[in-house]
Amino acid sequence: xxxxxxxxxxxxxxxxxxxxxxxxxxxxxxxxxxxxxxxxxxxxxxxxxxxxxxxxxxxxxxxxxxxxxxxxxxxxxxxxxxxxxxxxxxxxxxxxxxxxxxxxxxxxxxxxxxxxxxxxxxxxxxxxxxxxxxxxxxxxxxxxxxxxxxxxxxxxxxxxxxxxxxxxxxxxxxxxxxxxxxxxxxxxxxxxxxxxxxxxxxxxxxxxxxxxxxxxxxxxxxxxxxxxxxxxxxxxxxxxxxxxxxxxxxxxxxxxxxxxxxxxxxxxxxxxxxxxxxxxxxxxxxxxxxxxxxxxxxxxxxxxxxxxxxxxxxxxxxxxxxxxxxxxxxxxxxxxxxxxxxxxxxxxxxxxxxxxxxxxxxxxxxxxxxxxxxxxxxxxxxxxxxxxxxxxxxxxxxxxxxxxxxxxxxxxxxxxxxxxxxxxxxxxxxxxxxxxxxxxxxxxxxxxxxxxxxxxxxxxxxxxxxxxxxxxxxxxxxxxxxxxxxxxxxxxxxxxxxxxxxxxxxxxxxxxxxxxxxxxxxxxxxxxxxxxxxxxxxxxxxxxxxxxxxxxxxxxxxxxxxxxxxxxxxxxxxxxxxxxxxxxxxxxxxxxxxxxxxxxxxxxxxxxxxxxxxxxxxxxxxxxxxxxxxxxxxxxxxxxxxxxxxxxxxxxxxxxxxxxxxxxxxxxxxxxxxxxxxxxxxxxxxxxxxxxxxxxxxxx
Numbered sequence: 001x002x003x004x005x006x007x008x009x010x011x012x013x014x015x016x017x018x019x020x021x022x023x024x025x026x027x028x029x030x031x032x033x034x035x036x037x038x039x040x041x042x043x044x045x046x047x048x049x050x051x052x053x054x055x056x057x058x059x060x061x062x063x064x065x066x067x068x069x070x071x072x073x074x075x076x077x078x079x080x081x082x083x084x085x086x087x088x089x090x091x092x093x094x095x096x097x098x099x100x101x102x103x104x105x106x107x108x109x110x111x112x113x114x115x116x117x118x119x120x121x122x123x124x125x126x127x128x129x130x131x132x133x134x135x136x137x138x139x140x141x142x143x144x145x146x147x148x149x150x151x152x153x154x155x156x157x158x159x160x161x162x163x164x165x166x167x168x169x170x171x172x173x174x175x176x177x178x179x180x181x182x183x184x185x186x187x188x189x190x191x192x193x194x195x196x197x198x199x200x201x202x203x204x205x206x207x208x209x210x211x212x213x214x215x216x217x218x219x220x221x222x223x224x225x226x227x228x229x230x231x232x233x234x235x236x237x238x239x240x241x242x243x244x245x246x247x248x249x250x251x252x253x254x255x256x257x258x259x260x261x262x263x264x265x266x267x268x269x270x271x272x273x274x275x276x277x278x279x280x281x282x283x284x285x286x287x288x289x290x291x292x293x294x295x296x297x298x299x300x301x302x303x304x305x306x307x308x309x310x311x312x313x314x315x316x317x318x319x320x321x322x323x324x325x326x327x328x329x330x331x332x333x334x335x336x337x338x339x340x341x342x343x344x345x346x347x348x349x350x351x352x353x354x355x356x357x358x359x360x361x362x363x364x365x366x367x368x369x370x371x372x373x374x375x376x377x378x379x380x381x382x383x384x385x386x387x388x389x390x391x392x393x394x395x396x397x398x399x400x401x402x403x404x405x406x407x408x409x410x411x412x413x414x415x416x417x418x419x420x421x422x423x424x425x426x427x428x429x430x431x432x433x434x435x436x437x438x439x440x441x442x443x444x445x446x447x448x449x450x451x452x453x454x455x456x457x458x459x460x461x462x463x464x465x466x467x468x469x470x471x472x473x474x475x476x477x478x479x480x481x482x483x484x485x486x487x488x489x490x491x492x493x494x495x496x497x498x499x500x501x502x503x504x505x506x507x508x509x510x511x512x513x514x515x516x517x518x519x520x521x522x523x524x525x526x527x528x529x530x531x532x533x534x535x536x537x538x539x540x541x542x543x544x545x546x547x548x549x550x551x552x553x554x555x556x557x558x559x560x561x562x563x564x565x566x567x568x569x570x571x572x573x574x575x576x577x578x579x580x581x582x583x584x585x586x587x588x589x590x591x592x593x594x595x596x597x598x599x600x601x602x603x604x605x606x607x608x609x610x611x612x613x614x615x616x617x618x619x620x621x622x623x624x625x626x627x628x629x630x631x632x633x634x635x636x637x638x639x640x641x642x643x644x645x646x647x648x649x650x651x652x653x654x655x656x657x658x659x660x661x662x663x664x665x666x667x668x669x670x671x672x673x674x675x676x677x678x679x680x681x682x683x684x685x686x687x688x689x690x691x692x693x694x695x696x697x698x699x700x
Contacts, residue, residue: 334439
């Protein structure tokens with residue numbers, strides 16, 4: 001089993017700020033479950049074995065799954081040229097950047113009574129780890145990260161699609177590729193299919209920025225790539241990164257009782273991330289041009305799986321690259337980590353466009369996750385089913401909504417059609433039908449279910465005491481909660497136990513019992529995000545939020561790529577309006593090296609900015625080159641220091657900067673999710689109030 005030290009080293013860098021203490025928290029740890037229910041080999045001393053009810057649910061699920069369809073297994077194995085021998089890839093910083101050793105338990109047997117059989121199958125398939133030939137001239141290295149890296153033979157070298165999350169796995173993939181089929185030829189171009197971090201974060205492990213700037217190596221991406229790549233990681237970045245601990249199970253060791261993969265791939269690598277800005281953007285709906293002598297047809301698909309994304313067709317190879325728009329899973333309409341709700345109807349129509357534009361002649365289809373599909377009939381089958389998957393979800397959820405089904409009911413009403421459920425690639429290994437259904441209603445109608453009782457509800461901590469009182473107090477709730485648990489009625493148990501924990505965050509027995517319930521629900525889930533979320537909540541209820549100092553894991557490339565306006569907008573988000581009451585001032589900001597100018601105004605306890613203007617009578621004019629401002633944004637050099645040494649020039653009342661700094665709040669990446677879990681021994685480290693903190697890039 002993975003040791004705690006190995007586990008911490010394996011946590012992706014997005015969560016590396018947490019250092020889990022070597023012992024579990026002792027506060028209010030009274031046990032309520034019988035010792036016989038403890039699970040041998042569980043990573044947590046309070047961990048429970050699957051109940052008979054959980055085992056029955058998983059047995060029934062196995063009986064209803066289409067195991068007779070083995071095409072995925074054949075396609076996953078096809079084209080293997082060389083397996084990667086080293087199960088771990090070291091990071092330059094000294095820790096383990098990628099660890100496939102922790103997933104080897106999946107291959108030890110075919111069934112687990114604590115993992116949904118469909119998820120077992122998907123996680124076994126994602127244990128592919130090596131170099132594969134798609135067709136002569138197209139190769140993929142799979143299993144080195146959450147995503148795949150693809151090499152296409154150009155006239156002078158290799159065109160690379162989507163260079164993973166971090167540099168060290170990319171270097172290892174390139175080394176393996178060159179040893180087998182690379183012929184010593186260089187990278188001749190890089191293509192980013194879309195804006196999520198697992199499709200560009202490892203680029204610096206492959207190419208040098210000087211070669212990009214000189215024009216030697218073009219970097220190609222969809223239009224507005226930089227804007228959406230950065231903005232998606234900044235405004236709610238702290239909250240997204242905290243929520244990732246649940247969706248991606250970052251605190252769960254890999255084991256039959258914990259983390260078993262992420263559906264799209266096994267995990268997110270923990271190496272060094274970077275970003276080299278694209279030098280050519282695909283702006284038209286359909287755009288055709290040569291990349292290193294190879295004709296490529298790019299299909300822009302905005303507002304599908306990502307805000308900006310593009311598919312690519314290579315006519316000479318009859319090869320269709322579907323980016324992340326078509327993978328071997330239902331994807332997210334609503335993402336548990338938090339993101340703008342996606343447009344499933346739009347998504348469906350772009351798949352249909354690819355089907356009729358390229359699908360009639362394509363002979364191989366490959367993507368940034370999972371494995372390729374070969375043969376025109378198979379490609380058309382996949383495209384049609386994926387088209388219908390998103391269209392059905394959009395149309396039928398709205399069908400129910402137009403009959404009065406609300407956001408709080410639809411996940412229990414909407415079901416995918418049986419024909420789609422029999423297609424493995426349409427099952428919920430990343431997105432879940434339940435949460436996607438709610439996301440569709442959120443997109444069109446918002447969060448409110450139209451019952452005035454839920455229009456301005458009390459916060460859970462404020463309403464819960466009344467529920468506890470009316471149910472007769474904590475002892476009666478615990479007694480009934482235990483009965484429901486023992487009857488396998490876990491969702492009903494959460495209804496009352498959650499109220500008790502909300503009302504009494506220090507009630508150790510209530511937290512332990514709720515954790516037991518969450519654990520059983522986690523074991524039952526086919527979807528990794530749902531499994532991880534239930535198990536992560538159980539972990540934190542039992543152990544508290546991990547201890548230790550936090551540190552910024554922001555990539556300098558991401559900070560540099562932030563526009564000045566985005567940075568100023570983020571300051572407005574970091575500002576606590578309660579600290580700004582009565583403040584009123586105007587600042588002119590000028591950045592001579594890039595010709596930008598802004599008015600920054602504080603009024604009505606609100607910080608605003610507008611580009612392209614200057615106030616006639618500002619309280620302060622701050623002049624600083626954008627390249628120097630980046631030093632402050634990254635926390636390398638404070639603004640005070642830049643003013644003191646003359647790097648930044650001020651004219652007017654410099655005191656307004658201190659006023660502004662006094663309103664800034666340091667976001668805590670360990671904020672409490674489950675009540676009563678925030679015990680800790682240390683505080684969050686302070687940083688420059690003007691530092692930008694988007695944290696780590698977010699993969700999807």
